[in-house]
Protein backbone atom coordinates (compact mmCIF):
# COMPACT_ATOMS: atom_id res chain seq x y z
CA UNK A 1 0.00 0.00 0.00
CA UNK A 2 1.29 3.54 -0.76
CA UNK A 3 2.57 5.44 2.28
CA UNK A 4 0.01 8.13 3.17
CA UNK A 5 1.10 11.51 1.89
CA UNK A 6 1.12 13.04 5.40
CA UNK A 7 3.78 10.52 6.48
CA UNK A 8 5.86 11.64 3.50
CA UNK A 9 5.44 15.25 4.52
CA UNK A 10 6.76 14.35 7.97
CA UNK A 11 9.76 12.51 6.46
CA UNK A 12 10.62 15.50 4.27
CA UNK A 13 10.03 18.17 6.89
CA UNK A 14 13.72 18.55 7.64
CA UNK A 15 16.09 20.51 5.36
CA UNK A 16 18.96 18.02 5.72
CA UNK A 17 16.76 15.28 4.27
CA UNK A 18 15.81 17.30 1.21
CA UNK A 19 19.50 18.16 0.72
CA UNK A 20 20.29 14.45 0.89
CA UNK A 21 17.60 13.61 -1.64
CA UNK A 22 18.80 16.33 -4.00
CA UNK A 23 22.28 14.81 -4.21
CA UNK A 24 21.04 11.22 -4.21
CA UNK A 25 18.44 11.71 -6.93
CA UNK A 26 20.65 10.72 -9.87
CA UNK A 27 23.56 8.87 -8.32
CA UNK A 28 24.83 6.59 -5.60
CA UNK A 29 27.05 7.97 -2.85
CA UNK A 30 28.65 6.50 0.26
CA UNK A 31 28.04 7.93 3.72
CA UNK A 32 31.52 9.42 3.80
CA UNK A 33 30.95 11.10 0.40
CA UNK A 34 27.63 12.45 1.69
CA UNK A 35 29.41 13.81 4.79
CA UNK A 36 31.83 15.69 2.50
CA UNK A 37 29.09 17.00 0.25
CA UNK A 38 26.80 18.16 3.06
CA UNK A 39 29.67 19.03 5.46
CA UNK A 40 27.94 17.19 8.25
CA UNK A 41 29.17 14.59 10.74
CA UNK A 42 28.63 10.94 9.96
CA UNK A 43 26.21 10.40 12.85
CA UNK A 44 23.90 13.14 11.50
CA UNK A 45 24.02 11.87 7.94
CA UNK A 46 23.41 8.28 9.04
CA UNK A 47 20.46 9.28 11.24
CA UNK A 48 18.72 11.13 8.40
CA UNK A 49 19.51 8.40 5.89
CA UNK A 50 17.84 5.92 8.24
CA UNK A 51 14.72 8.08 8.49
CA UNK A 52 14.59 8.45 4.69
CA UNK A 53 15.19 4.71 4.27
CA UNK A 54 12.38 3.84 6.71
CA UNK A 55 10.00 6.12 4.78
CA UNK A 56 10.98 4.51 1.46
CA UNK A 57 12.72 7.56 -0.01
CA UNK A 58 16.22 6.09 -0.08
CA UNK A 59 17.57 2.63 -0.88
CA UNK A 60 21.06 1.21 -0.54
CA UNK A 61 23.27 -1.64 -1.68
CA UNK A 62 26.55 -3.07 -0.49
CA UNK A 63 29.66 -2.67 -2.62
CA UNK A 64 32.89 -4.24 -1.37
CA UNK A 65 33.34 -2.80 2.12
CA UNK A 66 31.08 0.22 1.68
CA UNK A 67 27.36 0.85 1.24
CA UNK A 68 26.00 3.01 -1.56
CA UNK A 69 22.84 5.08 -1.11
CA UNK A 70 20.50 6.38 -3.77
CA UNK A 71 17.06 7.92 -3.91
CA UNK A 72 14.41 5.21 -4.52
CA UNK A 73 12.94 5.36 -8.01
CA UNK A 74 9.81 3.29 -7.45
CA UNK A 75 7.52 5.65 -5.55
CA UNK A 76 3.86 6.06 -6.45
CA UNK A 77 2.73 9.01 -8.66
CA UNK A 78 1.64 11.10 -5.63
CA UNK A 79 5.13 10.75 -4.12
CA UNK A 80 6.69 11.85 -7.41
CA UNK A 81 4.46 14.93 -7.52
CA UNK A 82 5.28 15.75 -3.90
CA UNK A 83 9.02 15.43 -4.54
CA UNK A 84 8.79 17.58 -7.69
CA UNK A 85 7.17 20.30 -5.63
CA UNK A 86 9.68 20.09 -2.76
CA UNK A 87 12.66 19.83 -5.13
CA UNK A 88 11.68 22.95 -7.07
CA UNK A 89 11.94 24.94 -3.88
CA UNK A 90 14.84 23.14 -2.20
CA UNK A 91 17.05 23.21 -5.29
CA UNK A 92 17.15 27.01 -5.29
CA UNK A 93 18.46 27.30 -1.70
CA UNK A 94 22.03 28.43 -1.11
CA UNK A 95 22.87 25.20 0.77
CA UNK A 96 21.74 23.20 -2.27
CA UNK A 97 24.01 25.38 -4.44
CA UNK A 98 26.98 24.70 -2.10
CA UNK A 99 26.18 20.98 -1.95
CA UNK A 100 26.12 20.84 -5.73
CA UNK A 101 29.63 22.35 -5.93
CA UNK A 102 31.07 19.99 -3.34
CA UNK A 103 29.35 17.08 -5.11
CA UNK A 104 31.18 17.92 -8.36
CA UNK A 105 34.47 17.83 -6.41
CA UNK A 106 33.62 14.43 -4.86
CA UNK A 107 32.70 13.00 -8.28
CA UNK A 108 35.89 14.41 -9.84
CA UNK A 109 37.92 12.75 -7.05
CA UNK A 110 36.29 9.46 -7.86
CA UNK A 111 37.22 9.82 -11.55
CA UNK A 112 40.79 10.74 -10.60
CA UNK A 113 41.04 7.60 -8.49
CA UNK A 114 39.96 5.42 -11.39
CA UNK A 115 42.24 7.34 -13.82
CA UNK A 116 45.16 6.90 -11.43
CA UNK A 117 44.44 3.19 -11.35
CA UNK A 118 44.50 2.89 -15.15
CA UNK A 119 47.55 5.14 -15.52
CA UNK A 120 49.50 2.91 -13.16
CA UNK A 121 48.09 -0.42 -14.31
CA UNK A 122 48.20 -0.10 -18.13
CA UNK A 123 51.10 -2.55 -18.29
CA UNK A 124 49.44 -4.88 -15.81
CA UNK A 125 45.85 -4.76 -17.02
CA UNK A 126 45.92 -7.76 -19.38
CA UNK A 127 47.29 -10.00 -16.64
CA UNK A 128 44.87 -8.63 -14.06
CA UNK A 129 41.89 -8.96 -16.43
CA UNK A 130 42.74 -12.60 -17.09
CA UNK A 131 43.30 -13.24 -13.39
CA UNK A 132 39.95 -11.67 -12.43
CA UNK A 133 37.73 -12.78 -15.28
CA UNK A 134 39.57 -15.40 -17.35
CA UNK A 135 41.08 -15.11 -20.81
CA UNK A 136 37.90 -15.22 -22.92
CA UNK A 137 35.10 -13.52 -21.09
CA UNK A 138 34.83 -10.79 -23.75
CA UNK A 139 34.46 -13.40 -26.48
CA UNK A 140 31.69 -15.34 -24.74
CA UNK A 141 29.89 -12.02 -24.18
CA UNK A 142 30.25 -10.98 -27.84
CA UNK A 143 27.85 -13.78 -28.85
CA UNK A 144 25.14 -11.47 -27.49
CA UNK A 145 25.57 -9.45 -30.72
CA UNK A 146 23.67 -12.22 -32.53
CA UNK A 147 20.05 -11.54 -33.40
CA UNK A 148 17.89 -13.04 -30.64
CA UNK A 149 15.31 -14.18 -33.23
CA UNK A 150 17.81 -16.32 -35.11
CA UNK A 151 17.76 -20.09 -35.59
CA UNK A 152 21.37 -21.23 -35.74
CA UNK A 153 22.80 -24.57 -36.86
CA UNK A 154 25.80 -26.04 -35.02
CA UNK A 155 26.85 -28.49 -37.71
CA UNK A 156 29.25 -31.21 -36.57
CA UNK A 157 28.42 -30.12 -33.02
CA UNK A 158 30.58 -32.73 -31.24
CA UNK A 159 30.02 -32.47 -27.49
CA UNK A 160 28.02 -29.25 -27.87
CA UNK A 161 30.35 -26.54 -26.60
CA UNK A 162 29.43 -24.17 -29.46
CA UNK A 163 25.71 -24.86 -28.98
CA UNK A 164 26.05 -24.08 -25.26
CA UNK A 165 27.69 -20.74 -26.08
CA UNK A 166 24.96 -19.86 -28.62
CA UNK A 167 21.83 -21.09 -26.85
CA UNK A 168 21.37 -18.25 -24.32
CA UNK A 169 21.44 -15.64 -27.08
CA UNK A 170 19.36 -17.00 -29.98
CA UNK A 171 15.84 -18.36 -30.45
CA UNK A 172 16.85 -21.89 -31.35
CA UNK A 173 19.95 -23.98 -32.00
CA UNK A 174 19.83 -27.07 -34.20
CA UNK A 175 22.87 -29.18 -33.40
CA UNK A 176 23.76 -31.97 -35.82
CA UNK A 177 26.43 -34.64 -35.58
CA UNK A 178 27.13 -38.00 -37.16
CA UNK A 179 28.43 -39.67 -34.00
CA UNK A 180 26.09 -41.19 -31.40
CA UNK A 181 28.73 -40.91 -28.66
CA UNK A 182 29.33 -37.22 -29.38
CA UNK A 183 25.58 -36.54 -29.41
CA UNK A 184 25.19 -38.35 -26.07
CA UNK A 185 27.85 -36.10 -24.52
CA UNK A 186 26.21 -33.04 -26.12
CA UNK A 187 22.79 -34.08 -24.75
CA UNK A 188 24.28 -34.20 -21.24
CA UNK A 189 25.96 -30.80 -21.59
CA UNK A 190 22.89 -29.13 -23.12
CA UNK A 191 20.29 -30.47 -20.66
CA UNK A 192 19.64 -26.98 -19.30
CA UNK A 193 18.92 -25.46 -22.75
CA UNK A 194 15.40 -26.30 -23.95
CA UNK A 195 15.94 -24.30 -27.16
CA UNK A 196 18.61 -26.70 -28.46
CA UNK A 197 17.45 -29.55 -30.72
CA UNK A 198 19.96 -32.37 -31.26
CA UNK A 199 19.81 -34.39 -34.48
CA UNK A 200 21.87 -37.23 -35.81
CA UNK A 201 22.93 -36.73 -39.40
CA UNK A 202 25.69 -36.00 -41.86
CA UNK A 203 26.84 -32.68 -43.19
CA UNK A 204 26.49 -34.01 -46.72
CA UNK A 205 22.70 -34.56 -46.23
CA UNK A 206 21.57 -32.48 -43.29
CA UNK A 207 18.35 -33.44 -41.45
CA UNK A 208 17.22 -29.80 -41.68
CA UNK A 209 14.57 -28.16 -43.86
CA UNK A 210 15.55 -25.97 -46.81
CA UNK A 211 16.00 -22.30 -45.92
CA UNK A 212 15.23 -22.77 -42.22
CA UNK A 213 18.49 -21.49 -40.65
CA UNK A 214 19.56 -17.87 -40.20
CA UNK A 215 23.16 -18.88 -39.56
CA UNK A 216 25.32 -22.00 -39.42
CA UNK A 217 28.59 -22.68 -37.61
CA UNK A 218 31.02 -25.39 -38.68
CA UNK A 219 33.79 -25.41 -36.11
CA UNK A 220 36.65 -27.87 -36.50
CA UNK A 221 34.58 -30.24 -38.60
CA UNK A 222 35.21 -29.57 -42.29
CA UNK A 223 38.68 -31.18 -42.25
CA UNK A 224 36.87 -34.48 -41.49
CA UNK A 225 34.65 -34.26 -44.54
CA UNK A 226 35.93 -35.89 -47.76
CA UNK A 227 33.96 -33.52 -50.03
CA UNK A 228 33.82 -30.07 -48.39
CA UNK A 229 32.32 -28.53 -51.54
CA UNK A 230 29.33 -30.87 -51.36
CA UNK A 231 28.93 -30.23 -47.60
CA UNK A 232 28.96 -26.47 -48.15
CA UNK A 233 26.32 -26.74 -50.91
CA UNK A 234 24.17 -28.59 -48.38
CA UNK A 235 24.78 -25.85 -45.79
CA UNK A 236 23.73 -23.32 -48.42
CA UNK A 237 20.49 -25.29 -48.98
CA UNK A 238 19.45 -25.14 -45.30
CA UNK A 239 20.25 -21.42 -44.89
CA UNK A 240 17.73 -18.73 -45.83
CA UNK A 241 18.82 -16.22 -48.49
CA UNK A 242 21.19 -13.80 -46.73
CA UNK A 243 21.84 -16.38 -43.99
CA UNK A 244 25.39 -16.58 -42.69
CA UNK A 245 27.91 -19.38 -42.49
CA UNK A 246 30.91 -19.42 -40.19
CA UNK A 247 33.70 -21.93 -40.68
CA UNK A 248 36.46 -22.27 -38.14
CA UNK A 249 39.18 -24.70 -39.09
CA UNK A 250 42.92 -25.31 -39.39
CA UNK A 251 45.29 -23.55 -41.75
CA UNK A 252 47.53 -25.91 -43.81
CA UNK A 253 49.85 -27.95 -41.57
CA UNK A 254 52.06 -31.03 -41.78
CA UNK A 255 50.86 -33.10 -38.81
CA UNK A 256 50.21 -36.22 -40.83
CA UNK A 257 49.72 -38.25 -37.67
CA UNK A 258 46.35 -36.50 -37.25
CA UNK A 259 44.98 -38.57 -40.15
CA UNK A 260 45.76 -41.79 -38.25
CA UNK A 261 44.94 -40.56 -34.77
CA UNK A 262 41.83 -38.48 -35.40
CA UNK A 263 40.70 -39.31 -38.91
CA UNK A 264 41.54 -35.95 -40.43
CA UNK A 265 40.94 -36.09 -44.19
CA UNK A 266 42.43 -32.63 -44.86
CA UNK A 267 45.65 -31.28 -43.32
CA UNK A 268 44.08 -27.85 -43.03
CA UNK A 269 42.84 -25.46 -45.70
CA UNK A 270 44.42 -22.36 -47.18
CA UNK A 271 42.35 -19.19 -47.05
CA UNK A 272 42.23 -19.13 -50.89
CA UNK A 273 41.04 -22.74 -51.03
CA UNK A 274 38.30 -22.07 -48.48
CA UNK A 275 37.23 -18.88 -50.28
CA UNK A 276 36.76 -20.93 -53.48
CA UNK A 277 34.76 -23.68 -51.77
CA UNK A 278 32.47 -21.18 -50.11
CA UNK A 279 31.96 -19.03 -53.21
CA UNK A 280 31.30 -22.11 -55.39
CA UNK A 281 28.65 -23.29 -52.92
CA UNK A 282 26.53 -20.17 -53.53
CA UNK A 283 27.84 -17.74 -50.93
CA UNK A 284 29.06 -14.17 -51.33
CA UNK A 285 30.67 -11.60 -49.02
CA UNK A 286 33.32 -14.23 -48.23
CA UNK A 287 35.86 -13.14 -45.62
CA UNK A 288 38.68 -15.16 -44.09
CA UNK A 289 40.93 -14.26 -41.16
CA UNK A 290 43.75 -16.17 -39.54
CA UNK A 291 43.10 -16.34 -35.79
CA UNK A 292 45.69 -15.30 -33.20
CA UNK A 293 47.21 -18.36 -31.55
CA UNK A 294 46.35 -19.07 -27.92
CA UNK A 295 49.59 -19.03 -25.91
CA UNK A 296 48.82 -22.46 -24.43
CA UNK A 297 47.57 -24.06 -27.70
CA UNK A 298 49.54 -27.02 -29.07
CA UNK A 299 47.56 -27.53 -32.29
CA UNK A 300 47.99 -25.90 -35.72
CA UNK A 301 47.03 -22.29 -36.42
CA UNK A 302 43.36 -21.64 -37.18
CA UNK A 303 41.34 -19.42 -39.49
CA UNK A 304 37.75 -18.26 -39.49
CA UNK A 305 35.77 -17.77 -42.68
CA UNK A 306 32.37 -16.10 -42.93
CA UNK A 307 30.02 -15.63 -45.87
CA UNK A 308 26.40 -14.84 -46.76
CA UNK A 309 24.13 -17.12 -48.72
CA UNK A 310 23.51 -15.28 -51.97
Ligand SMILES: C[S@@+](CC[C@H](N)C(=O)[O-])C[C@H]1O[C@@H](n2cnc3c(N)ncnc32)[C@H](O)[C@@H]1O
Nearest residue numbers: 156157158177178179182202203219220221224
Ligand atom coordinates in the same frame (compact mmCIF):
# COMPACT_ATOMS: atom_id res chain seq x y z
C1 LIG B 1 36.63 -32.26 -33.93
S1 LIG B 1 34.94 -32.44 -33.56
C2 LIG B 1 34.45 -30.77 -33.35
C3 LIG B 1 33.19 -30.64 -32.57
C4 LIG B 1 32.68 -29.24 -32.32
N1 LIG B 1 32.24 -28.59 -33.52
C5 LIG B 1 33.69 -28.40 -31.60
O1 LIG B 1 34.10 -27.35 -32.12
O2 LIG B 1 34.06 -28.74 -30.47
C6 LIG B 1 34.28 -32.88 -35.13
C7 LIG B 1 32.85 -33.40 -35.05
O3 LIG B 1 32.34 -33.49 -36.36
C8 LIG B 1 31.59 -34.70 -36.48
N2 LIG B 1 31.61 -35.07 -37.91
C9 LIG B 1 32.68 -35.42 -38.64
N3 LIG B 1 32.31 -35.63 -39.92
C10 LIG B 1 30.98 -35.39 -39.98
C11 LIG B 1 30.01 -35.42 -41.01
N4 LIG B 1 30.36 -35.76 -42.27
N5 LIG B 1 28.74 -35.11 -40.72
C12 LIG B 1 28.39 -34.76 -39.47
N6 LIG B 1 29.25 -34.72 -38.43
C13 LIG B 1 30.54 -35.04 -38.69
C14 LIG B 1 32.29 -35.67 -35.57
O4 LIG B 1 31.43 -36.70 -35.17
C15 LIG B 1 32.73 -34.79 -34.43
O5 LIG B 1 31.77 -34.74 -33.42
